[in-house]
Each structure stands twice: as C-alpha cells, then as structure tokens.
Amino acid sequence: MSSWVSGAAGSGFEEDHLPYGVFDAGTGRRVGVRIGHDVLDLAAVAEDSEVSVLLAAGTLDPLLAAGPAAWSAVRSLAHESVTNPARRGAVEPHLHPVDSVRMFLPFTVADYVDFYASEWHATAVGAMFRPDADPLPPNWKHLPIGYHGRAGSVVVSGTPIVRPRGQARLPGAAPTFGPTQRLDLEAELAYVVGTGSPLGTPVPTEAFARHVFGVCLLNDWSARDIQAWEYRPLGPMLGKSFATSVGAWITPLAALAAARVDPPPRTHRLLPYLADGAGLPWGLDLSLAVEVNGTVVSRPPFATMYWTGPQLIAHLTSNGAALRRGDLLASGTVSGPAPDEAGSLLELSANGTRPVPCGGSSRTFLLDGDVVTIAATAPSTGGGRLRLGEVTGTVRPARD
Structure with a gap:
C-alpha cells in the first residue's frame, strides 16, 4: 500500500x-x-x-x-x-x-572503526605516497584494513566542524604546530551495529544481518598534513580523530534489499572466514554525491567497494573482539575508477596539485566557511529510489 x-x-x-x-x-x-x-x-x-x-x-x-x-x-x-x-x-x-x-545523534556510539575498503581509493592514495612501490600494501587483497577511531568525536549532521590544530612537517623543514592547511572530506557509508557478540566469539559473514541494524552516510574529516606526519608507523590518529560526521537518519537493512549486488570480482583467493557467502550478496548499489558549497564535485559509486559489510564484521571479530550495541563501522572513502568519482579532495586535487572547480571558485583542500554535503540514493523495494539521510558540516576557524 x-x-x-x-x-x-x-x-x-x-x-x-x-x-x-x-x-x-x-x-x-x-x-x-x-x-x-x-x-x-x-x-x-x-x-x-x-x-x-x-x-x-x-x-x-x-x-x-x-x-x-x-x-x-x-x-x-x-x-x-x-x-x-x-x-x-x-x-x-x-x-x-x-x-x-x-x-x-540517534544512538550512543560505542566504538568506531574506519576501514579502507575501496580498491580505487587505496590505489590512488598509495600511488601518491608510494610512487616507487606497489600502490596497494601486500595484505590489501587478503584482509580489510582499518583503524580504530574515537567514538566521542562522532557528531550528527549539521554540527559545525572546527579546523583542527596539530603537528605537521613540510619536506626538509622542522615540525610546526598550528591549524591544518589540508583539511579534507571523506565520503563514506557506515554500518550501525545493533546486537552485540560475546568476547572471544567471532561473527561469521552469514550472521551480518543478525547484528547490523542499518546504515548511514558518514564524513570522516581528515587533516592530511597532520596525518602525513603522524601516520607512520602506527596509522591515523590526530589527523582524523577531531570529528566524524554521520547522517541523522539510519536506513534499516530491510530497506536496501533491492540495492544488493555482487561485489567486484576477487583477484585473490580469500581465506574461508572472509569468503563471500551463499545467497544474496552484500555489495550495495548506492550512488553518492559530494557537494562543496552547493556544487557537486564528485559522484562516487559504492558498488565498486571491494570489501562488503559482512566481511568487515567478520574480520573485525575474527580475533575474538566483541561487537557492542552502537558500534559504528565505516567503509572508508568511497571512490570509483573515473576522475569525478573520487570521494576525497586528496584524490580529486591530485594531492593539492590540481584545483577542483567549485561553483565560481576552486579548491584543493577545504577553507573556513566551506559547507560539505554528502548525499546518496539507492534502488528501493518499491521500484523507485530511496534517499539516504544526507550528512553535512560547515568548516569553522581553528580555536586558540
């Protein structure tokens, strides 16, 4: 009806x-x-x-x-x-x-994990930062890489984002401390965990829908200069932990039944605990749109994501880590193969070397006052298209 x-x-x-x-x-x-x-x-x-x-x-x-x-x-x-x-x-x-x-914010965020599930994003970033090596780390096709973020920094859509301060270092110079000069957006999808799991008990891929309540859009704001200086050898920390924005509306998994598609073909044999399960697959045909100050700068396709939600859950818990009600598992930046399908300004601007047209101006990274909005649509079970709740945030100047 x-x-x-x-x-x-x-x-x-x-x-x-x-x-x-x-x-x-x-x-x-x-x-x-x-x-x-x-x-x-x-x-x-x-x-x-x-x-x-x-x-x-x-x-x-x-x-x-x-x-x-x-x-x-x-x-x-x-x-x-x-x-x-x-x-x-x-x-x-x-x-x-x-x-x-x-x-x-519609639920209490228990833990927050951000993955790196897009092969196109990981390849593009790897080529920028490791030009003389394989863009993908040797483990990338074997397991979903991720990092543990700060649940207390997750905010609802519409919350202003204060430009973070931190340490950075230009090549050949001494480290400095101050506001980031390379504030970036990251267009992502997040899975919201409902029912938890006991400590020491892995969750198999086929149990995904018994634990995950739904999804929302997510912007994992990133300070690229702070991130570049701190991330080796232990990975992202202050460059990302200052704020993560989520949409105010949680789309239940049941509403995405018509959006389920096969993930990209696997080029490496997966270990059994990560193998794509039988039955309907959990790739998702979502079409994202990234706006800066009202201008669409990118249209990332989520269907290109190499790792699926069930695989993220299975890997996260494979060592016995417990799921908790309110866990937030982000996909990592959603990017596709085309130049206008990248889900970050880092990629769109080729690491700050190519300005991105933005209405009557251009950007390499975000300026104070910029408004970023991430939206998405998907096939609906009624034959039309549903709209995920958008996530938006306005950049405010750094505080002393």
Missing part, C-alpha cells in the same frame, strides 16, 4: 524506506521515522503496542539492542501507521515537518 502522507510519493523517503532518527519538536527527544517531508513520532503511535518500551527513551539504543525480531516488528508498525487509511486520524497529529524539528 502507498502512504497516505502528503508529499511522501517520489520523495525518496517513502513507505518502503522509513529511516529512523531522534528529533525534538519542542517537547524533548523522541524516536521517529522519516516519511516524505515529515517525521513521524513513532514513540507516540506505539504507546499502546508491545514494542512501546523500545521507543520510549528518546534514543535508538533500546531498539538496536533488541535484535532482528524486534526490528521487524517496529518496522511493520511504522509501515502500517503511514499506509493504513483507517489509522490516519490517530497518526496524523504526530507528524512534524522535518524542517521544524531539531535532529540529534
């Missing part, structure tokens, strides 16, 4: 999508779902149902922890609420225009 909500049809937020968020319409934080240009106070319409306790806390945390059966029950309730004409009278008073509410 189509939704009776005005403006839902063709919006990308139709009854076959229904992403979750936490909002405040003036009475405190509430759990809601996006439908068209409105947010439905799902906690209000669920008050007399058996799932009401999962939606009453003003955060998605209880729902995430409840597991797949509860996720399905709540999604069914949301769908029935916005499609059954008989419920319109009871439900319509709980709709609020999205533009009139304040959005919050």
Whole structure:
C-alpha cells in the first residue's frame, strides 16, 4: 500500500524506506521515522503496542539492542501507521515537518572503526605516497584494513566542524604546530551495529544481518598534513580523530534489499572466514554525491567497494573482539575508477596539485566557511529510489 502522507510519493523517503532518527519538536527527544517531508513520532503511535518500551527513551539504543525480531516488528508498525487509511486520524497529529524539528545523534556510539575498503581509493592514495612501490600494501587483497577511531568525536549532521590544530612537517623543514592547511572530506557509508557478540566469539559473514541494524552516510574529516606526519608507523590518529560526521537518519537493512549486488570480482583467493557467502550478496548499489558549497564535485559509486559489510564484521571479530550495541563501522572513502568519482579532495586535487572547480571558485583542500554535503540514493523495494539521510558540516576557524 502507498502512504497516505502528503508529499511522501517520489520523495525518496517513502513507505518502503522509513529511516529512523531522534528529533525534538519542542517537547524533548523522541524516536521517529522519516516519511516524505515529515517525521513521524513513532514513540507516540506505539504507546499502546508491545514494542512501546523500545521507543520510549528518546534514543535508538533500546531498539538496536533488541535484535532482528524486534526490528521487524517496529518496522511493520511504522509501515502500517503511514499506509493504513483507517489509522490516519490517530497518526496524523504526530507528524512534524522535518524542517521544524531539531535532529540529534540517534544512538550512543560505542566504538568506531574506519576501514579502507575501496580498491580505487587505496590505489590512488598509495600511488601518491608510494610512487616507487606497489600502490596497494601486500595484505590489501587478503584482509580489510582499518583503524580504530574515537567514538566521542562522532557528531550528527549539521554540527559545525572546527579546523583542527596539530603537528605537521613540510619536506626538509622542522615540525610546526598550528591549524591544518589540508583539511579534507571523506565520503563514506557506515554500518550501525545493533546486537552485540560475546568476547572471544567471532561473527561469521552469514550472521551480518543478525547484528547490523542499518546504515548511514558518514564524513570522516581528515587533516592530511597532520596525518602525513603522524601516520607512520602506527596509522591515523590526530589527523582524523577531531570529528566524524554521520547522517541523522539510519536506513534499516530491510530497506536496501533491492540495492544488493555482487561485489567486484576477487583477484585473490580469500581465506574461508572472509569468503563471500551463499545467497544474496552484500555489495550495495548506492550512488553518492559530494557537494562543496552547493556544487557537486564528485559522484562516487559504492558498488565498486571491494570489501562488503559482512566481511568487515567478520574480520573485525575474527580475533575474538566483541561487537557492542552502537558500534559504528565505516567503509572508508568511497571512490570509483573515473576522475569525478573520487570521494576525497586528496584524490580529486591530485594531492593539492590540481584545483577542483567549485561553483565560481576552486579548491584543493577545504577553507573556513566551506559547507560539505554528502548525499546518496539507492534502488528501493518499491521500484523507485530511496534517499539516504544526507550528512553535512560547515568548516569553522581553528580555536586558540
């Protein structure tokens, strides 16, 4: 059934999508779902149902922890609420225009891991930084490389991003300390973990959907000059830990059933724990768009990502590490083979040597006042295209 909500049809937020968020319409934080240009106070319409306790806390945390059966029950309730004409009278008073509410980080981030799952991104960056060697590290086709980030620096879309300060060193010069001169964006997709796993128990690829609640867009802001000076031998730290932005809306895995595609062909035999599972694959046909100050500078295709969500989970837990409710697993920068498909200014500007057209000006790296927005669409189960909740942030000057 189509939704009776005005403006839902063709919006990308139709009854076959229904992403979750936490909002405040003036009475405190509430759990809601996006439908068209409105947010439905799902906690209000669920008050007399058996799932009401999962939606009453003003955060998605209880729902995430409840597991797949509860996720399905709540999604069914949301769908029935916005499609059954008989419920319109009871439900319509709980709709609020999205533009009139304040959005919050929808769940408590437990741990944050950022992977490096795009072969095109890894190859391009490797060629810049290791011109006399193989761009890909020898382990890259055998395991999903990642680093552990700071959960406390994850912020919701719309939060201003303060230019970070740190150590950097120009070639042949002494180290200096000050605001980054090479602030970059990274267009990514993140997987949001719902149910955890016991310490010491690996999670196999086939258990992915039993643990992952949904996905959101993510911008892993990067200070490239700070990163370049600090990352050897231990990897990224201060160059990335100052802020990571996530979209306010979490798209449930169930809404992405029509977007599932085969991942790229494997050029190296995978070890059994990472082997692509039988049944529907978990590559995702998402089309991203990166805007700087309202100008689209890149259109990265997520379907080119070499490593899939199930493989990220399987590798992360293969040593016995536990999953926790609210874990955030980012894909790493999404980039494709074409010049305008790179998901970072580092690639688009060829390491700062080629200005990127941006409306009436150009950029190699971000300036104070720049507004970065990452959006995405995907095939929907209803035959149209859904829109993931965008993630946006404005760069503010460094603080003394």
